[in-house]
Amino acid sequence: MRWGKAMLVYNRKAGKEKAGQLGDAVAALAGEVGELTLVQTAEPGDGEKICRERGSDYDLLLVLGGDGTVHECINGVAEAARPPEIAILPGGTCNDFARTLRLPMQVGRAAEEVLAGRVHDTDVGRVNGRVFTNFVGIGLITDTSENIDSDQKERIGKLSYFLSTLRTLRQAEPFKFRLKHDEGTVDSEAVMILVANGRSLGTAKLPFAGSGVHDGILDVLIVREAGLSLAWQVINGGDLTDYRESGGVIEYIQTSSLLVDTDEPKGIDSDGEIYLQTPAEISVQPSKLRFYYGPETTQGSLVDSLAELDTRSSID
Structure with missing residues (x-):
């Protein structure tokens, strides 16, 4: 097993609108994780609370959602004594930080990139604490x-x-x-x-x-x-x-x-x-934190663009 324990935190909309992509992510990762825990957020602030209370218990934190969900979860784990490695599974409208990490814009494909193992120490910013x-x-x-x-x-x-x-x-x-x-x-x-x-x-x-x-x-x-x-x-x-x-x-x-x-x-x-x-x-x-990245150069960008246009819902 690559990871002993992993936690996947996903926005509540994922349960209805992104169920297929959530399943793709689990299917891609389950064989490499000894214990995979799925946690659904119910209201704003849940992602931060969950990650603050439980993040240090895991080797890998997967965040499925948009930039708002990522923001919450990162604030939950940033000050942990032993923060987990972090993988973003982009399921929002813009997914801007996932783009910085060169990740595909489809959840299942992003999960496959996690398996490639490109994890790097990464800067984060701080504003008013x-x-x-x-x-x-x-x-x-x-x-x-x-x-x-x-x-x-x-x-x-x-x-x-x-x-x-x-x-x-x-x-x-x-x-x-x-x-x-x-x-x-x-x-x-x-x-x-x-x-x-x-x-x-x-x-x-x-x-x-x-x-x-x-x-x-x-x-x-x-x-x-x-x-x-x-x-x-x-x-x-x-x-x-x-x-x-x-x-x-x-x-x-x-x-x-x-x-x-x-x-x-x-x-x-x-x-x-x-x-x-x-x-x-x-x-x-x-x-400050260790994130998983996509490849240095991405092939098939037209395919990614068409897939984005075909996306009808978003998770924040």
Whole structure:
């Protein structure tokens, strides 16, 4: 047996909408686990509670769900004395951190990648005492998350994020902030501050160099009002070389820690979950947890894309 004990935590929607994929994951992994425990969440916060109370009892933690479920479970195990190895089985709308880990977007195929054994020490972030894997956002990015229509999200999946972005862009208002980082202070106005550990946002690949989750550094993007349309071009595949600490409409900073204060308290989006407010104390924790990864290069991306389009439901 590869693992003595493993726990698979899955969002309650998996029981109805993802039953087939849950079965695929169990079928792929059961032969390599001496004892496989399935635990279903019933309400928000359950994933964190379950993983905090029981995570250290297992060699492997499997999380089946979207970015919200991953966020909960990671906060449950991050401070464990002996945290388990972690495998994400992407079952949500965007699955952004799973994309950073190069995992297939189908649960059964992701479970097969776990068997390949590519497990690596991985950076996570911390904001106001909470852990994040992918990103922290203030301003436009938080407003976009808050403006998502939940019914629309159920019907059309990740397209709902793009529609919410379009609605939010028309209403974006600048805010005053002060940002202290490793090498100085920025005192200005912005419509958005993005702090990234991962490399995907709303399924779009972020244009930062490297994998991000192995370098002990956070990538910070400050977008001022005049640079709003340009910023979205950059986020969707542009080059940040000319914007590094430029002080212009877009400013790009790399730092291991930062402190952000705003003129008025603003909501903080942490991996798509909004429950914190500024001021924000943010840092990276290098090589904090061990995650399973997909291959360095992925073949058959068209097949993955078609499979994603065929997905009619999501788990958060």
